[in-house]
Amino acid sequence: MSRSLRWGIGLLLVAGLLLGAFLVLPFRSWLPGGTVANIATKEVVNGTLFNRLFPKPQAGEQLVFTQEKRGFSQARLKQGAEVRALLSISDVASAPASRNKFIHTEERLQSWPLVDQGSQASALLVADRFQVKVIGQGSGLDVQQRHELLGAFDLQALAALSPAAAQAPAIPSGREALPPGKGSPLRLPFPGLKRPAPQAQPAQVRAAQPANRPSFFPNRANAALEPAA
Amino acid sequence: MSATVLERLERLPRRNLTVLALRGISTLVPGGWQNQTSPDELISDVLGSDDPELVQQVRERADVLSRARHEGYRRALSLYDAVNRSQKAAGGLRVLANVAGALPLVKRLAALTPASQTLQAVDLSLKVAAEMLAFTQVNGLPGDSFAAFGDSLREYSGEARVRMAALVCFDALLPLGDNALHRLDGLLGQVGSRELHQLPSYAGMASLLPGRGDAAHLSFVRRGVDQWIGWADGFAADLGLSGQRAVRALETTIGPWHGGMEQLATFLDAFTDTYSHTGVQAVARRLVERAAAEI
Numbered sequence: 001m002s003r004s005l006r007w008g009i010g011l012l013l014v015a016g017l018l019l020g021a022f023l024v025l026p027f028r029s030w031l032p033g034g035t036v037a038n039i040a041t042k043e044v045v046n047g048t049l050f051n052r053l054f055p056k057p058q059a060g061e062q063l064v065f066t067q068e069k070r071g072f073s074q075a076r077l078k079q080g081a082e083v084r085a086l087l088s089i090s091d092v093a094s095a096p097a098s099r100n101k102f103i104h105t106e107e108r109l110q111s112w113p114l115v116d117q118g119s120q121a122s123a124l125l126v127a128d129r130f131q132v133k134v135i136g137q138g139s140g141l142d143v144q145q146r147h148e149l150l151g152a153f154d155l156q157a158l159a160a161l162s163p164a165a166a167q168a169p170a171i172p173s174g175r176e177a178l179p180p181g182k183g184s185p186l187r188l189p190f191p192g193l194k195r196p197a198p199q200a201q202p203a204q205v206r207a208a209q210p211a212n213r214p215s216f217f218p219n220r221a222n223a224a225l226e227p228a229a
Numbered sequence: 230m231s232a233t234v235l236e237r238l239e240r241l242p243r244r245n246l247t248v249l250a251l252r253g254i255s256t257l258v259p260g261g262w263q264n265q266t267s268p269d270e271l272i273s274d275v276l277g278s279d280d281p282e283l284v285q286q287v288r289e290r291a292d293v294l295s296r297a298r299h300e301g302y303r304r305a306l307s308l309y310d311a312v313n314r315s316q317k318a319a320g321g322l323r324v325l326a327n328v329a330g331a332l333p334l335v336k337r338l339a340a341l342t343p344a345s346q347t348l349q350a351v352d353l354s355l356k357v358a359a360e361m362l363a364f365t366q367v368n369g370l371p372g373d374s375f376a377a378f379g380d381s382l383r384e385y386s387g388e389a390r391v392r393m394a395a396l397v398c399f400d401a402l403l404p405l406g407d408n409a410l411h412r413l414d415g416l417l418g419q420v421g422s423r424e425l426h427q428l429p430s431y432a433g434m435a436s437l438l439p440g441r442g443d444a445a446h447l448s449f450v451r452r453g454v455d456q457w458i459g460w461a462d463g464f465a466a467d468l469g470l471s472g473q474r475a476v477r478a479l480e481t482t483i484g485p486w487h488g489g490m491e492q493l494a495t496f497l498d499a500f501t502d503t504y505s506h507t508g509v510q511a512v513a514r515r516l517v518e519r520a521a522a523e524i
Contacts, residue, residue: 036297051373064384065371067519069300073371074522076384086275088522095290095523118278121521133522136277 036071036094043093044071045130045161050089051075055152063087076137077149085149086135089158098131109147110155122146126155127162234295234302235268235288238513242266246483247501253482254398254475255391257468262391265510268517275517283524291520301366302516304437308359308366309508311433318429319352320498327492346405347424349494350416353400354454355430356504360396361453362437363508367515386460388514392507397465398475399503404494407471410462417451 035041050073057063060079067074071091077084092098102113102125112126120136122143132153134146141149232240241264242248248264255262265271272287273279295302364385371381386393401409405416422443425431431446438446464470472490479493480486486493497503 034298036294036300041299047369048373051371051377064380065377066368066381066384067515068369068371069519072519072523074519075371086518086522088519090523098524117524118276118280118283120277131523135275135521137275140277 037096039094041070045091045093045163046070047073047089049161050158053089053154053158054087055149082139083137084139085137085141085146086133087149087153088133088135089153090131090133092125092129092131095131099125099128109150112155114147114150116143116146120146122150124150124153124155127159127164129162129164130158132158231303233292234306234509234513234516235291237306237509238266238268238271241506241509247503247506249482250399250479250497250501251391251395251503251507253479254395256478256481257398257470257474258390258394259468260390265514268513271513272517272521275514276521286524287517287520290524291516294520294523295516302512305363305366305512306505306509308363308434308437309505309512312356312359312430313502313505315355315428315430315433316352316498316504317502319348320495320500323495324499327495347416347419348427349400349404350413351420351424351428352430353396353405353413354417354450355428355434356396356400357457358438358450358453359430359434361457362434363512367512383460385511386464389507389511390464392503392511393461393464394468394470395503395507397461397470398472399494399497401461402465402470402472402475403490403497406490410458410465413454413458414451417447417454420447422447 036044047068047070051065051068054063054073054075055077057077061084062078063075064078065073065075071094072088073090074086074088077087090098101115101117101123105113105115107114109124112124114122114124116122120140121133123131123133125131132150132155134141134149136146243264243266251262251264265274268288268291269279269284272284272291276283276287294300298304364382368381368385370378372378397410401413405412425443425447435446438449440446440449476486476490476493488496
């Protein structure tokens with residue numbers, strides 16, 4: 001085997017290893033497929049914010065939180081040992097198709113569109129962004145009870161969580177949509193070029209966000225200190 | 230691409246030694262156990278409706294959710310798989326040692342295999358740690374306070390009562406004796422990193438355990454096990470679980486057993502995968518509950 005061939009094979013191996021390392025090791029979280037429907041987690045409202053909007057359990061009932069993820073929070077309404085219903089709030093940003101069922105409905109609950117799915121599930125779309133759902137479990141709930149439960153959520157506070165309420169631009173509809181300002185390819189300081197005036201909107205949004213999203217720990221600490229209502 | 234959670238559920242065995250062992254142990258647990266292996270049945274059970282269109286929507290959503298790496302559903306399954314592989318490997322070694330012990334020429338090999346109680350204790354506590362990690366992978370940190378989080382954990386383990394009963398019986402009471410839960414902490418105190426590294430499941434879990442280095446991992450595992458023992462002790466007392474009762478319950482389904490309890494535990498370790506079987510079912514249920522809420 002000639003000397004140059006050996007060098008070639010060696011270099012090829014090194015390049016292959018580097019490429020493999022780049023694709024597999026520390027950059028995996030950058031690759032597509034990491035999040036639901038490839039929507040950046042930042043664009044989805046955190047489930048922690050939903051927890052305090054759930055209905056307060058009545059006497060003899062207990063609310064047990066079962067899942068909390070980005071854009072989703074779920075609790076079980078229990079009476080004694082029996083599970084009566086699954087209550088949940090989800091952000092439809094990662095499930096745009098779930099909005100479609102609300103298009104043709106005439107029913108309204110506190111002015112938000114309401115849909116019944118099958119015999120045990122009722123869903124409400126709040127602020128065109130959050131889906132609130134009650135699914136009857138075990139012996140089941142009738143339509144009236146489910147709608148009452150839906151109404152018992154703090155829907156006003158939920159609507160206020162929506163970025164649209166914070167006067168932000170509408171939800172980006174696909175993964176290609178970039179926040180304004182980041183989409184422009186080049187911003188070189190050529191003297192001849194006149195720069196467009198910086199847009200006021202995104203700055204506002206960014207400033208509004210911290211107030212809207214309390215950080216993880218203070219939120220939890222406060223909740224732990226407050227007496228359970 | 231590997232299988233989604235619901236595909237894994239569909240592939241679970243309907244009738245084999247694992248199912249029989251679980252069915253046997255479920256006679257000790259009120260409420261019993263159903264070997265749920267059909268995604269469609271699970272979905273219509275959660276949804277309270279068997280409208281095929283809705284079931285199909287939930288199924289598609291569940292597949293999207295389980296393909297997303299950040300959501301952790303499949304990571305929970307890979308944790309269960311790592312633990313299961315390790316259990317089978319260790320069980321197989323011990324079966325081999327039992328067989329080899331009877332043959333004069335290879336008798337000395339038997340002395341080499343690690344069948345000690347410490348190792349069994351580590352195996353159990355890694356399973357408990359895997360359980361807690363899988364819980365956070367699947368459910369996040371539900372609730373706004375520690376009390377709410379505790380409620381959520383209790384709810385989860387209450388839902389999987391047969392799973393927990395199997396864990397307590399097969400991995401604690403049978404191999405370690407009836408006072409296993411009280412001895413566990415003492416046994417874990419003797420564990421060093423050498424024992425830890427003898428278990429293949431540790432290698433699979435090390436990157437997911439909080440902290441850096443064996444000592445930090447071990448202390449996390451011990452703290453987790455402390456919490457779990459408090460719960461498991463009450464659970465075992467409530468159901469009146471003991472090694473003898475577990476053996477009798479198993480005999481109703483897998484037939485008479487003439488060996489000792491420790492051999493039964495070894496046999497179950499080597500030839501059943503109760504831990505990952507019930508694990509897939511538990512994760513699938515939580516996944517479907519979420520998908521049903523999101524469609």
